[in-house]
Amino acid sequence: MKTTKVHRIALLFNANNIFDYEVIEGIAAYLGRTRAAVDFFLEEDFRLRLSGIEQWQGDGIIANFDDPAVAEALSRCSVPVVAVGGSYADPANYPAGVPYVATDNFKLVELARQHLIDVGLQRFAMFSVPATAENRWAQERENAFRNLMQGDQLEPEIFRGCETSVHSWDEAVQRQIDWLRSLPKPLGIVAVTDARARQLLQACIIAGIDVPAQVAIIGIDNDPLVRRLSRIPLSSVIQGTQEMGRAAAHLLVQLLRGVPLPDTRTVMPPAGINVLASSQYELVKHPHVMRARHFIRQYACQGIKTEQVADHVGVSRSWLEAYFRQELGCSVHDMILSAKLNAAKAGLESSDCSIEDVALFSGFTSIEYLHVVFKRELGCTPRAYRQRVLSERGKMAGVQVKIPSATA
Structure with a gap:
């Protein structure tokens, strides 16, 4: 009986990084659909095994080439290698003789900036990271932003900040606040990653800078963990990482x-x-409405009421309601509910979060109340919303999406 050869494939990625993780998901989805017989080799930190990787006796390697040390080590391999990483404006920066799949750094930044233009902003900046050999992708994104701004005869404002650690955290945040305060407002900021965008959101909250009325922020990665860690829900460009995989x-x-x-x-x-x-x-003229919206974005999911918003702003409930009706055409309660509903929708779009947990972190008192609001506002149950979103995402990715069991 003829047996099928099982190929041994090494995946040299950092699965703790959302970019690498989703590339791995795409690789697994493709090989699973083709029913290829494959044994995957993964390391918790593959960089510890780079020395001697050219002697590995497997059949092939797919690796993230953003780190020059990886590209250098694999240049001596005799097995087939496929590279994944960021795109380069200069073709000479691509590794020679290796098939390469890249995320389009220029298009990522262009799409983020165009979104900020579309919402009505006219001033823009970029929050990047200190330049190192390992983050050439960030430097490519800086160059893309610089070229887009210069193409519109605008001066590119790029701030790299500093690397953060326990000992330098306060200094790093203060430098971000000083930079933010130095910029004319309103403006939109493109962050080179979601992690960097989240840091900027925190700096804005600490400094009392209204997001997005004064500073609108968009990241890159669409990282669900960063969304959960951000007090104000973070906009983000979605990379085609699974397609890359x-x-x-x-x-x-x-x-x-x-x-x-x-x-x-x-x-x-x-x-x-x-x-x-x-x-x-959105352009809001009244400062009371601006302060109230900033407070609601931060605390809506903690169960705040209209009275608490009015107390924060320093006006009576009736006056605040009148300002809201005049400026926004809705009540304070409407805006609180909208913020909670958006948080619940974002939670349901993640398949690893139970509906009970979604109700809890989005500020609804029970699954039953979440169910009532979804039926009234969206015409479907929370579970039906999740099924529709994840099924559509699965069709786009060409993979079967497993819907977790949950009530509601």
Whole structure:
């Protein structure tokens, strides 16, 4: 009886990083759909194993080449290698002789900036990271932002801040606050990652800078963990990472079949934007309304009431309601409920969060109340909303989506 050869594939990625994690998901989805017989080799920290990687006796490797040390180590490998990483404006920066699948750094920044333009902003800045050999992708995003701004005859404002640690945290936040206060407002800021955007959100909250009325922020990655850690829901550009993983897996299968693919480059565009409160800029004239909205964005999911918002602003409930009706055409309660509903929708779009937990963290008192609000506002139950969103996402990704069991 003929047996099917089982290919041993090493995946050199940091699965704690959302970019790497979703690329791995795309690789697994592609090879699972093709029913290829594969044993995956993964390390908690593969960089500890780079020394001697050229002697590995497997069949192929897919690796993140953003780290130059990885590219250097794998240049000596005899097994087929497929590279994944960021795109480069200069073709000479791509590794020679290796098929390469890239996220389109220019398009990521262009889409983020265009979103800020679309909401009505005219001033823009970028929050980046200190330049190192390992984050060349960030420098490419800086160059993209610089070129877009110069193309509109505008001066590019780019702030890298500093690396943060327990000992330097206060200093890093203060430098961010000083930078934010120095900028003319209102403005939109593109952060090179969601993690960087979350830091900026925290700095704005500490400094009393209204997001998004004074500073609108958008990140890159659409990282669900960052969303949960952010007091104000974070807008983010969605990278086509799973599509990158599928493309990389396809290239490796071709190499394993003996198809030569020298210097094959695939540049993957972003998949879209997840627009949330941090970038939903609207021109509001009355300072009481501006302060109230900023307070609601931060604390709506903690069960605040209209009276607490009025107390924070320093006016009576009736006056605040009148300001809201005049400026926004809705009540304070309407805005609180909208913020809670948006938080619940974001939670339901993550398949690993129970509906009971969604009701809890979004400020609803029970699953039953969440159910009532969804039926009234959206015409469906929370579970039906989750099924629709995840099924649509699964169709786009070409994979089967498992819906967790939950009540409601």
